[in-house]
Amino acid sequence: MTQPNTPNFFERIYQVVRMIPPGQVATYGQIAEIVSHRGAARTVGWALHGLPESSDVPWQRVINGRGEISLGRHGSAVQRALLEGEGVAFDRQGRVDLARYQWPGLDWPDIEDLRATWT
């Protein structure tokens, strides 16, 4: 973004994030594993970082591997509110029960087919 030639990487990330159903959450690593390699987790966060709140991408459903919100204290409140509005419960430490709310992800055939669209 910020440039005419937006790398497909960000678009891929957005596309996957849009597939996360309401009331469920996914981790950065999970998204990275679908769009690219496992190590791209940081890049996923970078992609969502510049995303406007009014975007069609449910960025709030993407959290870190500990089930916690990784934003600075600033946007964390917003994200928490959005998720709570979808039925996601937070514990006292502001963490989500991943075992219960984590997005199952895509099946291998689906991932394969999805990647075929970009490659």
Add this chain to the structure above:
DNA sequence: ACAATGACATAAG
């Protein structure tokens, strides 16, 4: 092309 950065992840102490 090199060095630094960032909404991460995992292993080790």
Add this chain to the structure above:
DNA sequence: GCTTATGCCATTG
């Protein structure tokens, strides 16, 4: 369970 150290990837200066 929390803190520290190391790895990974793409973007940016």
